């Protein structure tokens with residue numbers, strides 16, 4: 863009887879563990895999907911008017927004015943250090959790429 867109870871507990875533990883492992887990649891996919899859906903579209907009128915690019919290397923380097931100019935080094939960027947993208951006070955409700963750039967770039971204070 864006690865062996866049976868032990869087996870049931872073990873099966874339940876394994877089942878819950880498998881469900882937990884299966885849930886992690888799904889949550890990652892959902893978060894990434896939400897971020898991608900929220901990313902600034904380079905072809906939107908606002909992005910085009912500011913020459914926004916999600917990869918600063920693809921920007922007009924003459925306009926860019928310096929290889930150290932990225933969204934992540936811009937005063938208007940409020941993403942966390944190390945994040946791939948984050949909010950920008952110009953593109954409200956959307957995410958800009960940390961390695962992106964636009965003509966409104968302003969040197970981060972401090």
Ligand code: SF4
Nearest residue numbers: 933936939950964967
């Ligand atoms: S204002 Fe700054 S953070 Fe926003 S898109 Fe332009 S360079 Fe990036």
